[in-house]
Amino acid sequence: MRPPLKKIDFFQGDKVEVCSNEPGFLGSYYEANIVSRLDNGLYVVCYKNLLEDDESKPLTETIYPKELRPVPPKIHTTQFLPYEKVDAFDNDGWWVGEITGRNGSHYYVYFTSSNEEIAYHYSKIRVHHDWVNGEWVLSNKS
Known part of the structure; x- marks a missing residue:
């Protein structure tokens, strides 16, 4: 039997990454900040690099928790190995x-x-x- 999945709560200002489920972008992650958590459990995020269609400001979206993850830990390196x-x-x-x-x-x-x-x-x-x-x-x- 698999252990139950850990639920993680995010708070306003947390840096996260959002998984894309769009065709052609599947499996890519985009940096964002949590703007708020809605009463229904969804999160509002503001992207760091993605812009609104008119490019006037950063894109803001409402996201399901399963599409969010914290920013991964940084490992500073300038060397990578073949097949890494x-x-x-x-x-x-x-x-x-x-x-x-x-x-x-x-x-x-x-x-x-x-x-x-x-x-x-x-x-x-x-x-x-x-x-x-x-x-x-x-x-x-x-």
Whole structure:
């Protein structure tokens, strides 16, 4: 029998990441701040990098709790290993991929979701963590 899932509450001002369920963006995460928690248990978030359609201000959305997670812990590094699972920052969000090569300070990241390999400066890559049952787990190789 699996242990019950831990429920996490977020509070106004908490930094979070929001999982996208949109076609073509599935599995990507976007940085946001909690604006409020509604009486029905949903959260209002304000995105750090996504803008309203008219680009006049940051996008604000109402989100289900299951689409939220805290910001993962930071591991400062400039070195990544071949086949290491990482997150790369692109198109205003974090995308899961794996290291396939290196050229100086740039690493090639392969994304199974799109079958693409893209080079990123190491500053746009972070060590991947999985959010499992209310805790961050360091993800080794994919």
